[in-house]
Amino acid sequence: MKLTGKITKVLPVRTGMTKKxxxxxxxxxxxxxxxxGSVLLEVFGQKEIDSFGITEGETxxxxxxxxxxxxxxxxxxxxxxxxxxxxxxxxxxx
Numbered sequence: 001m002k003l004t005g006k007i008t009k010v011l012p013v014r015t016g017m018t019k020k021x022x023x024x025x026x027x028x029x030x031x032x033x034x035x036x037g038s039v040l041l042e043v044f045g046q047k048e049i050d051s052f053g054i055t056e057g058e059t060x061x062x063x064x065x066x067x068x069x070x071x072x073x074x075x076x077x078x079x080x081x082x083x084x085x086x087x088x089x090x091x092x093x094x
Contacts (some may be wrong), residue, residue: 001063001064001065001066002061002062002063002064003031003033003036003039003061003062003064004033004059004060004061004062004087005031005032005033005034005036005038005059005060005062006031006032006057006058006059006060007029007030007031007032007054007055007056007057007058007059007060008030008031008032008038008056009029009030009056010027010029010054010055010056011027011028011029011030012027013025013026013027013046013049014026014027023046024044024045025044025045025046025049026042026043026044026045026049027042027043027049027054028040028041028042029041029042029043029054029081031060031062039064039079040079041062041064041079041080041081042078042079042080042081043080043081044080048081052081052084054081054084058086059087060084060085060086060087061084061085061087062081062083062084062085063081063082063083063084063085064079064080064081064082065079065080065082066078066079067079067080
């Protein structure tokens, strides 16, 4: 899916340890897509967080994959960012 809008909130990076002893990082963003509403998006992996470099106030076209994740008896929705297009420079990162 692809939406264009303004990043209204950048949440703090969350980090943790994997079962194998490695580290992980994830960061969430709120995109206000105007009449299409707002959506909570996520980037997983420090390399990807740094690569996309999403900041509050930017107007972006975001490509993302909506997912459903089940954990025991709980179900979560997750919108994973796969691409970012900046309006000013026409740069695309995927």
